[in-house]
Amino acid sequence: MKVLVVEDEADIRNLIKIALESEGYLVNTAVDGIEALKILKEQDFDLAVLDVMMPRLDGFNLLRKIREGSTIPVIFLTARADDMDKVLGLEMGADDYVSKPFSMNELLARVKAQLRRNHDYLASKDDDNNLLQYGDLAINADSCCAYVKNEQIELNAKEYKLLLHLMENPERVFTKKQLYNAVWDDDYYYDDNTIMVHISHLRNKIEIDPQDPEYIKTIRGIGYKLHKTGVHNER
Numbered sequence: 464m465k466v467l468v469v470e471d472e473a474d475i476r477n478l479i480k481i482a483l484e485s486e487g488y489l490v491n492t493a494v495d496g497i498e499a500l501k502i503l504k505e506q507d508f509d510l511a512v513l514d515v516m517m518p519r520l521d522g523f524n525l526l527r528k529i530r531e532g533s534t535i536p537v538i539f540l541t542a543r544a545d546d547m548d549k550v551l552g553l554e555m556g557a558d559d560y561v562s563k564p565f566s567m568n569e570l571l572a573r574v575k576a577q578l579r580r581n582h583d584y585l586a587s588k589d590d591d592n593n594l595l596q597y598g599d600l601a602i603n604a605d606s607c608c609a610y611v612k613n614e615q616i617e618l619n620a621k622e623y624k625l626l627l628h629l630m631e632n633p634e635r636v637f638t639k640k641q642l643y644n645a646v647w648d649d650d651y652y653y654d655d656n657t658i659m660v661h662i663s664h665l666r667n668k669i670e671i672d673p674q675d676p677e678y679i680k681t682i683r684g685i686g687y688k689l690h691k692t693g694v695h696n697e698r
Contacts, residue, residue, distance in 0.1 A: 637686045
């Protein structure tokens with residue numbers, strides 16, 4: 464298992480590295496978010512431990528960058544007593560946090576717990592050959608259920624088929640008529656507005672901001688495609 468530790472205080476950084484390596488983990492370290500991003504572009508990790516307060520690029524902004532293309536577990540180290548910082552970190556996609564000063568045994572226990580949960584989650588995905596995933600979106604073709612960040616969302620039949628078709632063909636641009644034919648399986652009653660309405664409804668259910676969608680992109684004058692920067696289709 465590979466762990467990335469991002470901490471600007473050398474003593475703390477080195478102590479965490481030594482403790483993790485004593486447990487058998489492979490550890491890389493970075494002194495700030497900028498250095499961490501360079502390392503993340505070159506290597507894959509199973510978990511990251513991030514300090515919140517760092518020069519150049521802090522933990523919150525580093526986490527935002529990580530979540531653009533990765534779902535690895537992230538544990539925050541924070542010296543702040545304000546619970547709002549902890550809430551903000553969790554809402555942004557952190558999996559856990561440890562308040563400074565902390566016990567190294569506590570940190571090791573939280574690292575093990577997050578790696579175990581992530582392993583169990585990935586194992587359950589592998590066992591399900593009909594799970595289609597793209598970024599934070601997932602569809603279980605067996606149960607015809609759709610999820611955003613592991614939370615099930617309610618879709619009608621056409622919305623489900625539309626999302627499924629886009630997720631089966633990420634990055635591919637479709638005209639409105641092509642989408643209509645694929646989902647409605649009938650071009651006789653084709654109506655341009657039908658697709659626009661269903662895309663709008665779908666965005667309202669899967670996008671954080673439907674007016675500035677992260678996933679379903681409008682290709683002006685042509686149609687739509689499923690695309691999110693830094694994400695690759697997974698099956």
